């Protein structure tokens with residue numbers, strides 16, 4: 001066996017997230033590849049939480065449907081997830097608190113989790129650590145990797161003593177299972193050697209990308225699943241001299257980011273669909289004042305409050321058209337944690353070079369799932385501030401026009417406090433100086449000038465990536481977080497001798513028209529995969545290239561795709577076509 | 580030396596002749612001259628309305644924001660470069676209606692900026708609807724049978740929202756208004772100057788004459804102590820036969836910027852960003 005999946009399920013509010021993360025981290029440290037994903041309801045206590053961790057000897061890009069070890073802290077966890085457990089898999093459950101009758105083909109591992117936790121640690125909340133230890137007794141690896149990860153997690157926050165108690169509790173769980181279940185067929189997995197890798201989620205990657213890009217100002221109003229960007233940046237505000245402001249609402253957040261950017265610092269805001277709705281008017285403000293701006297839109301299922309803690313890709317068209325009037329914007333849709341990091345860095349360069357709003361669109365699945373990846377390669381990452389005037393250059397300028405009608409559409413950008421370049425940034429249409437003007441000629445000049453910037457930008461951006469076989473029978477097209485499950489599905493299809501290619505649209509605007517055409521025009525079966533109801537990218541492709549998708553695989557139950565789901569739906573398409 | 584002439588633009592304001600906005604613009608320019616602030620060190624941020632057009636006619640840096648959104652932009656400009664003098668302007672609809680949320684929070688936040696509200700108790704630019712400060716019973720295009728709600732009391736609101744400088748001026752008394760704006764800019768913290776600004780076109784009730792007959796100056800009452808919040812509250816509710824103008828309340832407390840170690844050495848905008856070392860952050864993720 002080269003991989004396995006572990007899942008813990010229990011009541012919200014009892015440290016399930018930390019527990020899953022510790023398990024993942026311990027395996028990453030030991031040289032394995034890990035992908036995790038969580039599911040939780042929109043409440044703080046009670047309700048049902050899960051955390052799923054997939055561990056592999058080879059790189060993995062998403063979770064998988066089958067579970068090898070289920071840790072059930074409640075009856076509901078058994079009920080909801082017993083079907084996911086593979087044949088001969090394990091269910092560890094809290095003996096005395098959780099009731100299970102015999103389950104065919106599954107090894108039941110009753111462990112008095114709560115009892116051991118109270119005996120060894122004095123607190124029933126530590127039962128999660130007992131469960132971790134118990135889990136390790138079912139896997140053929142050195143449990144020291146677990147104890148190290150526990151020590152690291154608790155030492156910083158709670159001190160050495162607490163860390164040691166948590167370790168003791170885990171050890172007790174480990175020993176209990178070893179002793180009681182001696183004839184168990186342990187899960188075998190072998191590390192290909194320790195190597196330094198990151199275990200990071202999309203929001204953290206975006207935040208670090210922003211820091212690397214010199215973002216000095218982040219304003220936001222809390223909203224799942226964007227909030228952890230706010231939390232992460234706030235935790236680093238003093239180390240990196242960033243002003244991180246929780247505002248009174250999203251309207252204030254985006255206006256503050258615009259104000260800070262106008263004054264000359266790189267600025268960002270982040271939210272989910274509801275907050276983005278409140279920001280839409282200001283998106284146009286950034287556009288008409290040509291103020292650089294980066295906005296993170298981490299999607300969740302709408303409309304309205306929708307499914308606040310779940311995932312969907314329903315806001316693509318909204319992001320493309322948000323705000324009144326016509327103006328250029330850029331939309332980038334990272335598909336994994338690396339793209340979150342590098343594309344956020346790029347977003348700041350693009351926003352400043354082209355003086356326009358850039359939207360980074362993600363979703364809950366990408367924002368909150370941790371993946372394993374090599375440390376970001378930062379050599380050669382260059383900040384490009386475009387036409388921003390230095391103090392010295394500004395001094396020599398005469399008759400400054402902030403909105404000068406240049407060939408590229410990009411004008412010199414002065415900053416308040418520079419002596420010779422006083423100008424007005426105006427929400428109304430204006431002339432080249434920034435003075436309000438309702439003259440038809442000025443209007444046309446300024447609209448055209450703003451749009452001309454996109455022509456230059458289009459030549460700079462390669463907005464799509466292709467994976468797999470260009471001549472494959474099936475070409476999948478998708479965007480954003482579905483990338484991981486699709487890449488995993490491709491591995492499975494490969495084993496079944498089904499050849500698949502995958503076109504990932506990375507930039508929605510400017511849309512990679514030529515590349516899309518070149519990969520799709522002669523494709524035999526074009527299958528669109530999106531985590532939404534209406535296949536929004538499909539309609540964009542049709543609009544931009546005239547190409548229709550042959551099939552659509554769409555999912556809008558608030559959950560991410562599993563690779564297995566994609567495989568079976570593609571197989572269905574193939575069978576259907578043969579009939 | 581900053582002169583009145585260099586602050587004056589070639590273009591002339593398009594406000595109605597006799598509008599109170601003229602007096603406010605003159606007073607603002609005079610205050611900048613009196614404080615001798617270099618014009619490139621000043622940023623005027625405005626919302627939307629007749630009042631919001633002001634920055635076009637003063638030769639400083641300016642950001643013309645959306646309706647109700649002068650304050651968040653103005654505060655962020657100050658946080659990004661606290662060496663600038665930032666002045667926000669807007670109407671009563673702009674600040675006390677659509678922008679009310681920002682107004683309350685800006686006051687308790689206490690970023691060191693000055694906020695001048697052109698309070699004409701009507702919506703000017705949209706041709707005469709009721710505003711949050713319109714008096715009860717006031718008939719406008721949108722309230723032909725009389726305004727039902729009582730008006731917002733900006734001074735009392737400011738006092739309760741921990742505003743550290745609360746003043747009211749009158750567009751018909753420019754010398755007095757200059758003094759208030761000068762004090763407001765000099766004040767370390769958020770300064771509110773609510774200015775009674777007759778709209779000669781749409782507000783038939785709150786005219787220059789209406790105010791001439793009612794206003795009195797707090798500073799002419801030697802018993803008035805503008806550091807006493809209780810007293811300030813009493814005067815804030817005085818409206819009718821007598822209307823007080825002047826400085827209601829002032830306190831010294833730390834500004835928001837004072838509490839930010841990030842900018843204790845130099846303004847954010849002056850900090851270098853060409854190479855940010857993120858090795859530690861990557862390490863933490865491993």
Ligand SMILES: Cc1ncc(C[n+]2csc(CCOP(=O)(O)OP(=O)(O)O)c2C)c(N)n1
Nearest residue numbers: 627628629630646670671672673702703704
């Ligand atoms: C979001 C939005 N809603 C409505 C308007 C229309 N509008 C422009 S100015 C204004 C009110 C003007 O009144 P006030 O703020 O008191 O300023 P004044 O014109 O009286 O100076 C309104 C409603 C707008 N520009 N934006």
Ligand code: SF4
Nearest residue numbers: 595598629703778779
């Ligand atoms: S409409 Fe009223 S507020 Fe607007 S410019 Fe005319 S007088 Fe002034």
